Amino acid sequence: MESLSPNIFVNNMDETIAFYRSIGFQLVVTVPETGTEFIWAMMVNGEVTFMFQTFESLGEELPQISRQNGASLLLYIKLKKIREFFELVKDKVTVLKGLETTFYGATEFSILDNNNYVLTFAEDE
Structure with a gap:
């Protein structure tokens, strides 16, 4: 295995892109490539x-992806200068x-994204 890149299902792509931009992510690829009605986006x-x-x-x-909100998912993100x-x-x-x-010695905080997913940021200080 080399990497993990979660594909997260959302209700509103525009709101999701705006939220993740507000916390420092950049939009790198979309489907379709142009326009405003994106059905898929990659952010880094x-x-x-x-x-x-x-x-x-x-x-x-895939009807199994249907849900009401963020489900039971917490994304744990390590970073520097927390x-x-x-x-x-x-x-x-x-x-x-x-x-x-x-x-266990990590400094952490948790936020809620616009789709009700929990993001926990951590640094081993």
Whole structure:
């Protein structure tokens, strides 16, 4: 195995792209390549890659993807300079858990994205 790039299903692609841009991700590829009605998008920040896809684009082929909200998924993202990043995003997002040091020595905080997925950011300080 070489990498993991989650393909996350979303209800509103425009809102999802805007949310992830607000926390530092860049849009690198979309389907279609131009226009405004994207059904799939890839966004990156450093070595972290997320793919986002609308439910409608695969709903008939894979009805198992249907859900009401973010499901039971927490995306754990390691980064450097966590305190600076927290200050950059804390007023733009819903913070579920502020900065804290865990029993295993990591500094972490958790936020909610616009699709009700939990993102936990961590740094081994």
